[in-house]
Amino acid sequence: MSEKSENVSKGSADYCETKACAEAPPKQPMGWKELYLKEDWWAIYLGLGITVVALISFLSGSNIVKSLAINPGGLKWSSLGQLGDHFSKNLPLYFIQMISWLVVFGVSTRIMGLKTREFIPSFIVLYLLSIVMFSISGWVNASKYNLEPPLVALIVGLAIANLVRLPKWLDSGFRVEYYIKTGIVLLGATFPVTLIISAGPVALFQATVISLTTCLVIYFMATKVFGLDKRFASVLGVGGAVCGVSASMAIASSVGAKKDYLYTTVTLVVVWALVMILFIPFASKLLSLNPGIAGAWVGTSEFADAAGFAAASAYGKMAGNENAAIQGFTLMKVIGRDMWIGIWSFIFALIACLKWEKEECGTRPDAMEIWWRFPKFVIGFFIASIFMTAVTAGYASADFNKVVKPGLILPIVSLRTWAFIFCFLSIGLTTRFRELKSAGVKPFLAFTTGVLVNVVLGFVLSAYVFGSHWSALGK
């Protein structure tokens, strides 16, 4: 008998044992309230809003957005005096920029239900740390010592979170997912839609191969070899195959998994994602991989968008072509793999309902689940890409490089980089190893087998099967 079978009813009110159960009124689902209660939508509003404001500023000849997109990452400073001069000269701009971020993120998180009095001090800490990260990356010798901003931000965040006992309320401002989603929508504004059309099908095919293979390997190992519960196996499998913690959450609720199953999977995903952030960039460097190929490999084998962007961006900077690595990663992960979440969720809900607990299913899964579970920020990425491709289509190549790029594209890239640095720091600052759950040997081995298959298959697909395709990116 399954863990739920003795508790979950046939779904009819007359099965209830209590009067309250039978008479309870139906409650209305969130429905379209998600338009202002979910961070995916806020990332879309924010990303598209910034894009439109940048465009208006550009078309009207104003320098406001360009000035506010300031960051010290490109300074190439060689003495602290140079760095100090930069900040003393631009202090008002940095102050206005911080207030602008604070307002847009503060208001939106307030509406979503976070406490403003916790968010404000937390975000100020995050902003100041981000300034330090940018300053390090702007050092003239930064690349010589592999001080890539994503890796430095991650390591500094991890060190602070694990060596200093930060108060838990500070997490209010360390919104990893919100920042990365906002960054991805902004990335869409600089991502040609023609590239999505030409490279998207290969990404979808590669993602399908990798997702199915990884999920089935983990599921098989977990159930047949280690005898784990099939709900646990499904949460582990989809967590490893699709989108880490987010996918685990979606599947756990679809199959009604124990909280501990989800908690264990979260731990495994976080630990392996951190390992991959470091492993894939340095392995790629060792193999002298083309950055487009490395980006696709990261997109195939990393577990979460935030972790993947850190790895892809780090290697892109190491290889001198961040754009190619980011493009490869985005096509594979955001467009290829993330699309699977809702579909897997619906499929496992059907299996759980029709096969695992045929007699005791609650409400039949609704195909609308695919939509409700869909990572909506991807829509924002597409809209931004289509919009900006259309807006800039009329410019000749020379005009684009001379006028549009410095006046419109680069400010958006800078603001996107801010969002990414907020995210990379937040990953470290919210990862407290002492709080992670002990996974147990069997789940660890089942998941790790899937990780190994995924990494090897991801490399073969990215470097050999579709190598010529991915190496053409970023040119």
Added chain:
Amino acid sequence: MALCFGCRHFVNNPRLIESSIPGLNALSSAFASVRGEAGLCSRLNLFLSPTTKCSYFESDESVTEKRPAV
């Protein structure tokens, strides 16, 4: 029809979910669309869809005051 959504054991406030599962907000978020309205059952210790039904259901009339539908 008694769905988990209206049960006093069902907790789907994103802040509470994140504090119940440390590490969840390190690479994801309970405020994400992919969670939908899923939440934790404090009675059975399960992570559930709000449309699940259960014999331990106990109506919570103050549910809307205690936690917004997020």
